Amino acid sequence: MSEPNNEKIRTACGSPLNKSCRVHVPGSGFQTVVVSWWRQKEGEDELISFTASDRVHQASRTKKVENGEELEQLLHFTKVNEEDFSSTYVCRVSSDKGQLNGNFTLQQPDPDLRAHSALVFVVLVLLFTMGTATFTLLKIDMALWCRGTFPHLYPKPGADGKAYDAYVVYPGMCAAGSSGQNEGQSRGEVFALHTLPLVLEKHCGYKLFIYGRDSLPGEAMVDSIRENITKSSHFLLLYTASTFCKRGGAGGMARTDGHLLFAQQMGVHCALVEETLRVLLVELEEVTDYSAFPESLLHLRRKQGALQWWRLGGAGGGAGEMQLRPSSRFWKQVRYHMPPRGRSEAYLEKEGTLLNV
Structure with missing residues (x-):
């Protein structure tokens, strides 16, 4: 057989x-x-x-x-x-x-491992995609919750030896109130001198250096900017669509805001070259033409992006209800990039009262 x-x-x-x-x-x-x-x-x-x-x-x-x-x-x-x-x-x-x-x-034949492997692979991809999307959407809320729940895990204020949490640069920072300002300059000044200190300083406990407000009368501009930038751990650069555009001056000569340009160049240099400063770009209004922007600033924007106040906070930089809540989406992003300071982050999330102007 x-x-x-x-x-x-x-x-x-x-x-x-x-x-x-x-x-x-x-x-x-x-x-x-x-x-x-x-x-x-x-x-x-x-x-x-x-x-x-x-x-x-x-x-x-x-x-x-x-x-x-x-x-x-x-x-x-x-x-x-x-x-x-x-x-x-x-x-x-x-x-x-x-x-x-x-x-x-x-x-009976063995199960089709290829079909099972494909199913497992698809499930893993879906779980990974859902996990990544969930983390992207909730990472800021999770980080702020951890700061409020476990404050002992984070450095205490001033542990880095810096006197200021952020140095603020804004359009028209040396010509506040002048008659030659355009709408973009006024928006930057209102946001920098009123909205920003109201939320970050008064309510969140951050310490900001704002040129024109905190600089000493008669102090040399270059020395003041250089010294106080080195004393800051972050660099907040506020800009509008016309911030870096040349504007006609006396006799038809083109002029730009020299104080802002110098501060911008030094801050970006410290961030990209010396790596001693962290830059936060805040876009106060929608920008469609970046041709006049410095190349270093464009590189920084491509690398880390910009916080869009005009999209998340509200047009005009005013003091509307949602614009002044630390728990709003825009201020959550700002607080996420800033070091833990002041009141408990958990308290800021729960608080629903409007800030007093």
Whole structure:
């Protein structure tokens, strides 16, 4: 007997199956050899039907070969059912010289690992995407909550040796109230001199240096800017669409705000070259043309982005209700980039009262 050889055959439920029992009978002349298929289940043997119309049946074929006969008993499953997997199929060969047995069992195929792997991969990608999106949306709230809940994990105010939390640079910082200011300059001054101190200093406890407000009368501009920038841990640069545009001066000569440009250049230099200062860009109004902006400032904006007051805070830099709430979206972003200071961050999140102007 060449087959079956006590083997296990994997097949899917519902599929057809053929299995042969091959027996070589050597010699010549008439020999009585009986080949048949039996089903063995729970210790009982059952002869499989020879009727071709049955779902499981057997048929025989005989072929003469050079040195004897080749007998083949074919077992045919029209459709494999679930019950077929619990049986053993035995091919029995009987003759006057003895008996041979060979068998096989049916097993269901292994699960498609490729399909399972693809499903697992898709689930992991979805979880990663959802986790990343959730973290992006909630990272600021989580950071502010941690500051308020575990304040001992963060450095105490002044631990870095800096006198100010931020040095504020804004449009028109040296010409407040002059008649030549445009609307963009007035917006910058209102935000820098009123809105910013009201929220960050009065309510959040930060200490800001605002040129024109905190500088000493008669003090040299260059020395004052250089000295107080080095005393600050952050650099708040407020700008509008026209901040870095040249404006016509006396005699038609072009002029720019020299104080602002010098402070901007020094602050960006400390941030990009010396890495001793962290810059926060605050865009007070929508800017569509950046052609007049310094290249260093554009590089910084591409690298870290800008906080858009006009989009998140409100147009005009005024003192509307939501514009003055530390728990509003814009001020959350500012507080996130600033060091932990003043009142508990958790308290600021819960407080719903409007600041008094």
